[in-house]
Amino acid sequence: MIRTCDAIVLKTTPYAEGGAVVSFLGEHGERLTGVAKGIKKPTAKWVAAFEPLGMVRVAFFGKEQADLKRITRCDLAFSPLTLGHLEASLVMACLADLFDRVAREGIEDERLYRLLSACGRALKAKPDNALGILAYAEHWLLHCLGLLPHPQACGRCGSREAPLVLLSEDHGWCCAACTPVDAAEALPPGTRTFLRRLRTAPAEEAPAPDPADTAQQAVTALLRQRLLRELGGRLRSYEVLWRLV
Template sequence: MKRGLFKTGAIVLNSFDYGESDRILTFYTHDFGKLRGIAKGARRSKKRFVGNLDPMSRLDIVFFHSDKSELVRVEEAKLADAYPGLKAGIDALSVGCYLLELTSEMTREGQRLPQVYNLLAGFLKAIEEGADPGAYTRFFEIRLLSMLGYLPHLDACVVCRKTDVEPQKRFSSERGGVVCRACSTGAAGLIPVSSATAGMLAISAKLEFDKLERLKPNAAFMDEGERLLYDFIKFQIGKELKTKRFLEKMRKAEARV
């Protein structure tokens, strides 16, 4: 990126107060990918930072980039969408937080993918407007993996490339896809997955966004899809996600009530 002033759409992935009145933020932007920036005097100046700089806000920002700093300097930030409906309930809010953390952990600075920005903005909006948070989280995960070049092999065996007709398949995060019976001997950490789930995951990775609501995932898809994708994501980033642990705790608490 050249030195200068730039304007772009940005979704706040996370932010924290810094010093007396500044705020440090991580954004996913439409034109520049993931960026880290500082908003000087953010807690004093209501004029330049109309709305807020809280996570899960979509903004139109103007920032200054110089070669001397790792952080861009946020000059202006105008709120485009605060997703109030997402923030009104704990379920939607925690799913929203998971999508932000996942985007933050899976992407790296310098990689410019407007489709990732559109994906995140579109899914936050869809869940705010009532799309099934569980199903849409799975669709988000597989589409994000695909955009970043990590789409797992879900049809033919990833090792021998033979098409497996068995209704029950096995998935290996290490191999990056489903493995047939012959190739799975001795492999560790295999996750059982039905052909139906593997098929729906493959479809939901490619389908036009507007058509996703036509997919009607069953309980097996929700269960297997979640296990498989999270195992694969953990394998890719090499760690657990904080918001995922929170989602799991919440679900256990709900089950006890």
């Protein structure tokens, strides 16, 4: 049985005899995997189609219940890659890693596909803002995982005015009115405003990193740490990114 669908390439792992196991984010937001044979051959027509974050039309062949289906075709429809743009390429690898861990086989979440395709298009349009787009994706992934409460009202006392000072596991965002936090450890002023910017901007308008914006710096670090902890710790793609940019 052959099944064809739109998908986004996540990761490619070498497999027996010059083949590869490729994971994808399917158009309904579920994780798909298949074996592609002979991708190392010089004539292999689809090598470029397996670059991370490439948007493809892919055909799988195999029994419905088979563990590993065979990929019979994979056509590239859109590539977010900007040749020679190191930072954008490294961020693409990070995004592929993140979504490969968050997406589940057999569990559809269309928000994941919408988010990753929006980030891919934003990377193509604005490769210079790759780090801003990464932070944007991390924020929305936490939201999709149900780990990011709405920042409008304090999760403990309901205040909409007092500045947010921390993100707690039990109450979500907590404000200065109800939660005493040492000034050195509290989130900077402007945290709620920055979170609102992240929530309301499309991926192409993701806030660009601004070293002078302390709220942005603190929120980005906090959300990244929370997400990576949830996904089981350090990701190799991130280590490569921090080493090179």
